Amino acid sequence: MRSSLNDRGSGRVVAAFVLPVVLALGATPVLASPAPPALSGGEVVPDRQPSTTQDGVALLRVVVPDQAAVDRLNALGVDLAEYRKAVDDGIEVHAVLSPQEARELRGQGFDVRDAVPGQAAFAANQAERRTAMSAAVTAAQQNDTLTPLRAEWFTSTDDRRFLSVEVKSSATDAETVLTATWDSGRGTPPDSGGTATLSRFTDAGQYMYHRFDYPLPVTQAPSRVTIKSSRGGSVTVPVTKWLGERRTPPGGHYVSDFVDHYMDPTEVTGRITALAAEFPRITQIIDLPYKTNGYRRAAQAQFGTGAASTFYVTSTAYGSQGGNDVSLALTRPEAASSPLTVTVTGKDVVVGLATDASGAISSTARQVVDALNANTAASALLTAATYRGDQGGGLVAAAPATRLTDGLKAPRSVSREPFQMKALRVGTKRGGPKVGVFLYCQEHAREWVTPLVCVETAERLLRNYAHDPRTRRIVDDLDIFILPTSNPDGAHYSFYDYNMQRKNMTNHCPAKAADPASRNSWGVDLNRNFSVGSMFDGYLGASSDCTSGVFAGPSELSEPEDRNQVWLTRKYPNIKFAMNTHSYGGYFMWPPGSYKEAGRETLPRIDLGTENYFWESSRHILSAVQERRGTAIWPGRTGPVPDVLYSAAGNSADEHWYNRGIIGWDFEVGADLYDPATKRFQPVGFQPPFAEGHEEAMEFSSGQIAILEVARAYSGDRRRPGSELEVTGRTGTSATFTFTTDEPANVYYTLDGSRPTLNSPKLVAAGTREGAQRITVDRTTEVHWFSVDIAGNVERGYRPGGPGANYRRQRVEVRGDR
Numbered sequence: 171m172r173s174s175l176n177d178r179g180s181g182r183v184v185a186a187f188v189l190p191v192v193l194a195l196g197a198t199p200v201l202a203s204p205a206p207p208a209l210s211g212g213e214v215v216p217d218r219q220p221s222t223t224q225d226g227v228a229l230l231r232v233v234v235p236d237q238a239a240v241d242r243l244n245a246l247g248v249d250l251a252e253y254r255k256a257v258d259d260g261i262e263v264h265a266v267l268s269p270q271e272a273r274e275l276r277g278q279g280f281d282v283r284d285a286v287p288g289q290a291a292f293a294a295n296q297a298e299r300r301t302a303m304s305a306a307v308t309a310a311q312q313n314d315t316l317t318p319l320r321a322e323w324f325t326s327t328d329d330r331r332f333l334s335v336e337v338k339s340s341a342t343d344a345e346t347v348l349t350a351t352w353d354s355g356r357g358t359p360p361d362s363g364g365t366a367t368l369s370r371f372t373d374a375g376q377y378m379y380h381r382f383d384y385p386l387p388v389t390q391a392p393s394r395v396t397i398k399s400s401r402g403g404s405v406t407v408p409v410t411k412w413l414g415e416r417r418t419p420p421g422g423h424y425v426s427d428f429v430d431h432y433m434d435p436t437e438v439t440g441r442i443t444a445l446a447a448e449f450p451r452i453t454q455i456i457d458l459p460y461k462t463n464g465y466r467r468a469a470q471a472q473f474g475t476g477a478a479s480t481f482y483v484t485s486t487a488y489g490s491q492g493g494n495d496v497s498l499a500l501t502r503p504e505a506a507s508s509p510l511t512v513t514v515t516g517k518d519v520v521v522g523l524a525t526d527a528s529g530a531i532s533s534t535a536r537q538v539v540d541a542l543n544a545n546t547a548a549s550a551l552l553t554a555a556t557y558r559g560d561q562g563g564g565l566v567a568a569a570p571a572t573r574l575t576d577g578l579k580a581p582r583s584v585s586r587e588p589f590q591m592k593a594l595r596v597g598t599k600r601g602g603p604k605v606g607v608f609l610y611c612q613e614h615a616r617e618w619v620t621p622l623v624c625v626e627t628a629e630r631l632l633r634n635y636a637h638d639p640r641t642r643r644i645v646d647d648l649d650i651f652i653l654p655t656s657n658p659d660g661a662h663y664s665f666y667d668y669n670m671q672r673k674n675m676t677n678h679c680p681a682k683a684a685d686p687a688s689r690n691s692w693g694v695d696l697n698r699n700f701s702v703g704s705m706f707d708g709y710l711g712a713s714s715d716c717t718s719g720v721f722a723g724p725s726e727l728s729e730p731e732d733r734n735q736v737w738l739t740r741k742y743p744n745i746k747f748a749m750n751t752h753s754y755g756g757y758f759m760w761p762p763g764s765y766k767e768a769g770r771e772t773l774p775r776i777d778l779g780t781e782n783y784f785w786e787s788s789r790h791i792l793s794a795v796q797e798r799r800g801t802a803i804w805p806g807r808t809g810p811v812p813d814v815l816y817s818a819a820g821n822s823a824d825e826h827w828y829n830r831g832i833i834g835w836d837f838e839v840g841a842d843l844y845d846p847a848t849k850r851f852q853p854v855g856f857q858p859p860f861a862e863g864h865e866e867a868m869e870f871s872s873g874q875i876a877i878l879e880v881a882r883a884y885s886g887d888r889r890r891p892g893s894e895l896e897v898t899g900r901t902g903t904s905a906t907f908t909f910t911t912d913e914p915a916n917v918y919y920t921l922d923g924s925r926p927t928l929n930s931p932k933l934v935a936a937g938t939r940e941g942a943q944r945i946t947v948d949r950t951t952e953v954h955w956f957s958v959d960i961a962g963n964v965e966r967g968y969r970p971g972g973p974g975a976n977y978r979r980q981r982v983e984v985r986g987d988r
């Protein structure tokens with residue numbers, strides 16, 4: 171979100187982090203410190219310093235009233251964590267902000283609160299407020315209808331029990347108050363469990379449904395919950411169990427737990443290479459064809475104080491390739507009326523500053539910059555620029571010879587050359603027609619737990635293959651591709667230079683944003699640089715500002731890291747499943763991943779049968795995550811990305827799903843931890859203490875293994891789905907029906923007596939997170955239909971494109987219509 175500075179033509183630099191987008195929205199740009207940052211021991215202090223540094227960035231809670239405000243933060247290019255939580259007074263998101271940025275956001279009216287590891291009050295008194303609001307609603311108002319969406323209980327964290335309820339009211343106004351009351355198990359009084367008010371969830375200004383702000387702790391598992399509306403509506407539904415599906419435990423010799431510290435990309439890549447060497451029969455290393463730009467930067471030095479007198483130079487060669495050997499001195503000649511000169515000896519550049527008739531220095535920053543850039547020998551070594559687009563009218567002071575530096579702090583063991591990304595391929599019969607699964611981690615550099623998840627999965631597959639039958643079946647029946655670090659340069663930078671680095675390292679900024687103090691804001695967000703639903707296509711959640719946390723890059727797929735993903739999924743078209751592992755918050759998500767701001771128009775929604783398949787898969791996968799230490803991923807953090815998080819234009823899961831039909835799922839590891847003392851959930855952040863990071867890696871590696879089990883079941887699925895037509899209501903003049911299926915499947919139907927095909931109407935969801943639609947006919951109708959599951963099995967073996975007539979048929983009678 172650091173942005174280019176706006177030169178107002180007055181020679182004064184306006185250091186505003188706000189983007190042109192903000193200006194276009196009419197927000198007032200905030201004037202910030204016009205002075206360039208102070209030099210510290212010859213080194214320019216970056217605008218954004220590590221979170222571990224005094225005055226560094228911090229992961230701060232920001233509470234906004236609604237999703238529209240989340241979208242606004244997103245559009246501002248604020249460096250948001252992939253985290254969203256409903257709170258009493260709106261939505262809590264987390265942003266990586268420097269003190270300056272936090273001030274500026276507050277100045278724009280955003281409610282920027284404390285740092286994430288701290289204890290925050292979540293407006294616990296809101297229940298009181300709601301009670302008051304409830305009383306204000308008069309009984310005269312008309313009844314509403316309540317549609318239950320989900321009512322579930324689950325265990326999490328030391329077998330504590332929680333209740334989660336989602337209900338939609340036909341009254342969409344803000345005054346409608348819903349209250350849930352539940353029992354304490356079968357046969358107990360209906361109100362014996364407790365009662366609580368639900369919150370109204372709006373998205374892009376639209377009412378979605380009511381739900382609890384976060385899962386409520388309960389002492390006993392409820393069997394039924396009654397939701398009553400202040401408008402008079404009431405509904406009672408059974409509470410089902412979420413997760414905790416009984417899984418067959420692995421054999422007694424199953425080994426796990428192979429990571430014991432955070433690993434940088436060099437180490438991670440070395441680890442999978444060593445694994446491949448140890449298990450050559452069932453693995454293969456795939457060198458991805460596009461090398462990254464590398465952990466390297468040009469060398470720089472900055473001179474002067476005050477924006478008008480400051481300029482900086484950038485080496486033409488990377489620091490590691492000689493840029494760090496270049497030096498620049500600014501000398502003051504003894505004679506009066508001396509001209510401005512540039513002398514180059516080897517890699518040492520000396521500027522002789524001009525003097526006036528009295529012998530005082532008369533060279534401005536602009537003149538020095540122009541002289542350096544015009545000198546052939548000097549410009550072979552470096553380029554010069556004024557500070558953040560300033561006119562550079564201020565006089566320059568003499569300075570001793572200063573060596574340029576790339577500022578990189580990683581040890582020599584981290585290569586300064588373009589990085590060879592490697593994927594580990596695991597499978598007994600690789601290259602056959604086996605279903606492929608692509609597990610990739612660490613698109614975002616600072617998400618340190620995620621490569622551990624991928625490494626742990628690789629270790630478990632290989633070290634259990636010989637003696638664990640379940641692992642053997644997975645490795646025998648699938649073609650698995652594991653890319654443990656998808657952003658190696660950025661991750662090296664996060665480990666050694668700036669821990670909150672999210673993007674890759676490549677600097678696409680023009681001179682006005684390429685000064686040394688901007689260096690922690692460069693790079694491309696690799697999960698915004700893909701080609702589907704991208705910023706370039708008009709979707710929300712990425713920025714064209716090169717210093718934004720969600721910079722989309724100069725064009726779609728400009729970055730080699732992302733081209734490698736596309737290459738891999740094209741080269742191996744048998745890949746059918748992909749899991750993009752991020753942190754934090756504890757999420758399981760699927761496409762669509764982005765929407766346009768106007769009207770919240772998403773990429774095409776996934777159809778009902780496929781969505782049901784994803785929900786069913788999520789139960790299996792998230793039950794596996796839960797086995798480690800009881801962590802439940804909440805129902806409210808499971809689902810399509812825009813329903814549970816926010817728009818992410820140009821992300822990889824959408825690329826894989828919409829361009830190649832690969833089921834593209836996302837994990838956010840690191841579920842909130844429940845604190846029994848405060849009865850609150852607390853977020854874990856990007857780089858938790860290793861003991862916590864280790865647990866997250868173990869949990870989500872189990873989740874990745876469960877994905878492989880899902881993929882294997884898919885590959886072996888020959889079972890045909892079954893379906894039934896169910897009449898749900900009749901009036902004197904119409905009948906209403908829907909279809910049920912005995913496994914997740916899509917239903918295609920006709921009402922005009924014609925033969926159903928894959929082009930016939932498809933049964934859709936009644937609404938977001940709702941079940942199947944109901945179809946109403948006003949005369950007796952012969953319905954024809956068939957169902958087809960995700961693996962392509964068709965009910966009764968019917969061939970929709972063929973001549974057969976073995977589809978399903980049933981007459982729906984309308985009384986009095988003959």
Ligand SMILES: [Zn+2]
Nearest residue numbers: 252614752753
């Ligand atoms: Zn991420």
